[in-house]
Amino acid sequence: MFREKIKVLDCTIRDGGLINNHYFTDEFVRAVYKSLSEAGIDYMEMGYRSSRTFASAASYGPWKYCDDDKISQIIDGIKSDTKISIMVDAHRVGDQEFRPVDQSPVDMIRVATYVKDIDKAIAMTQKAHDLGYETAVNIMAVSAENERDLVEALDQLAATPADVIYIVDSYGYFFCEQIEYMAHLYRQHLPGKELGIHCHNNQQLAFANTVEGIIHNVNYVDASLYGIGRGAGNCPLELVMGFLKNPKFNLTPILKVIQDYMMPMLKELEWGYLIPYMVTGILNKHPESAISMRKTADKDKYAEFYEKIRDSLDAL
């Protein structure tokens, strides 16, 4: 599958940072940037531009804030055509600062939002656009949204300068037919906009659903090294590269950074397919309950966890 318009965004540092409070070392972030650059990946997302008022600097590493100067220091001296993106949570906007694009290493600002915060997301998107950035809006957890509300949000977004609108399966609930449905719904309500997709791997469907999105004309694709990300993680970048036949891609540097950094990291951080994440996925719930239970002595009591979560839903 080669379609030149397809852009791949690596969210290793951003989504992976949700596992370790964004405490990746400079050496690692630089190694990732170097390998993505050599591999021909279109975008690297460095993390969040969070407010230090809402998120105390005592509790988080540098990739929670993604200061321009920090990013510049990391990428300094590395030959690259890879663009830089950062993410902002629409519901947690405070004292963040954004320089005009020509004074920043950042190329794209992606606004993550729930449907309920769409007006905040639009305001932030407009601001980023006016400063010269490429802009994207990632509507999270759409599998759990009321469809009429979602459609209203899409119709609002159609009238904004946002370049890309993402389908985000935060809970890893969707299977292929639902991705197809969403891609058509977004297409219908967002004429002229690019669509993006961000999948989670609770049911081992992140890559399959990403391919499904691509088949239905989604052109912006999120992935991460060896699928790193909160809970079950994301669509593995190496699989996306194996699928896309764009001759500009080079898989070797990606496999190199996986063997040198991701495999050792997997001994210290947990991500990927595990039964508790599968359980929240099939039940269309936020992975928080699974992440919590994985920190307890009962972390491998799968049957008990499943019955507890299922029964709590049945009791509603």
Added chain:
Amino acid sequence: MFREKIKVLDCTIRDGGLINNHYFTDEFVRAVYKSLSEAGIDYMEMGYRSSRTFASAASYGPWKYCDDDKISQIIDGIKSDTKISIMVDAHRVGDQEFRPVDQSPVDMIRVATYVKDIDKAIAMTQKAHDLGYETAVNIMAVSAENERDLVEALDQLAATPADVIYIVDSYGYFFCEQIEYMAHLYRQHLPGKELGIHCHNNQQLAFANTVEGIIHNVNYVDASLYGIGRGAGNCPLELVMGFLKNPKFNLTPILKVIQDYMMPMLKELEWGYLIPYMVTGILNKHPESAISMRKTADKDKYAEFYEKIRDSLDAL
């Protein structure tokens, strides 16, 4: 997705046995049978009925031979509606014996074959059918077969008493559109026959491709506990159960046997998604080279392995 005709076959012991030369303990096999029975799974595949001439009893455990009396001993006293299947390799038929079905605990005989051995497979299928067994033919590695040869084999099979013909993605190469294509091809050439699907997880697509098969009217579905199977393994049974909404299924006993047996086993046996298996998958090759390299000191030199396999193909 609830379609009553869908039958789920667990191949934990059979495909998993390829990792440990079929040396599963009686206790484990009995625990699997009990949990599948409680969960409402339709079939359990116990292993191979191999010839002791071709496969010396000194080198393999009991599930390489699946003697009727051995199976009877395992299932004795367990209340169950789960049928038993065994597999026979068409190209390795020797001194195996088959009792008439009413003197055997086995319900179904599945014949695994390459296209080149289709005539042997048909002879074995006829023999099993005449003895009263349900019969299936699993055509392996179809992603690497010449399509005209495959079609000829399908046309031959159409005239046999085989109940089910399986699409087998031995190399884990296919993505959804190719499964759809195969399902239509099989349907067209096998009027009136049930179709089955057996996927491998090299690209984390085993479950997604199984769902794709189901969407395109495949009714026999192979899966295994936590995806156990040679190399990248199979479609995880727990995911299939989460997808199928047949009220007869009960997920709890499956999660219980995974936590009690599969997770400890994963510390001793290797299966599942790993980069070397992904490499053979995207290159449409048998996993043997990846399985071998995983037994060497260079088992985590992914980039090197990829370049070696890729270059060996480019040199052809």
